[in-house]
Amino acid sequence: MAYLITDECTNCDKCVDPCPNEAISEGDDVYIIDPTKCTECVGHYDVPQCADVCPVDSCITDLENIEPEMTLLERAKSLHPDKEIPASDYPTHFKNFEIYRGE
Ligand code: SF4
Ligand code: SF4
Numbered sequence: 001m002a003y004l005i006t007d008e009c010t011n012c013d014k015c016v017d018p019c020p021n022e023a024i025s026e027g028d029d030v031y032i033i034d035p036t037k038c039t040e041c042v043g044h045y046d047v048p049q050c051a052d053v054c055p056v057d058s059c060i061t062d063l064e065n066i067e068p069e070m071t072l073l074e075r076a077k078s079l080h081p082d083k084e085i086p087a088s089d090y091p092t093h094f095k096n097f098e099i100y101r102g103e
Contacts (some may be wrong), residue, residue, distance in 0.1 A: 002067050003048055005031050007059040021079055030058070035065075042069065043076030043085040053090040057087035 009030035016024050016031070023037035032048070040061075041048045050059040073078075077085050 001052060002035075002038050002061060002072060003033055004062040004063070005033055005058055006049075006058045008056050009054075010056055012055065014053045014055065015050035015059060018053050020044040020049070021076075035057075037074040037075075037079065039072040039079070040067075040070040043080065043083070066071060087092060 001075040005024075005027075007030060011026070011031060013026075013031075018027075020041060021039060023034045024031055025034070026032075050058065051057070073085065077083075
């Protein structure tokens with residue numbers, strides 16, 4: 001899982017449609033991200049769309065479960081077998097992976 005939704009979520013629903021993988025749904029208390037579908041938007045966008053639209057910054061990286069960019073890329077290919085996803089098509093923040101992790 002690359003992204004998660006915090007308890008600050010206000011259930012506004014704004015992040016659902018922008019997700020290219022239909023990974024976000026309503027949970028018991030707040031919205032949730034299906035870790036088997038989240039690719040951090042790799043293969044589709046340069047920035048995670050949920051985090052981009054969330055008005056309360058509830059969509060954040062799960063630092064306890066960082067996944068390598070190639071894992072996310074393979075997941076994107078598997079979720080979208082008909083979409084052409086170049087091997088280099090991952091977000092800029094992964095190209096600065098150490099910075100991204102705060103190292
Ligand atoms: S980071 Fe992208 S793929 Fe993951 S839940 Fe957010 S919008 Fe969906
Ligand atoms: S956009 Fe943010 S506040 Fe709205 S449902 Fe998604 S995570 Fe919750």
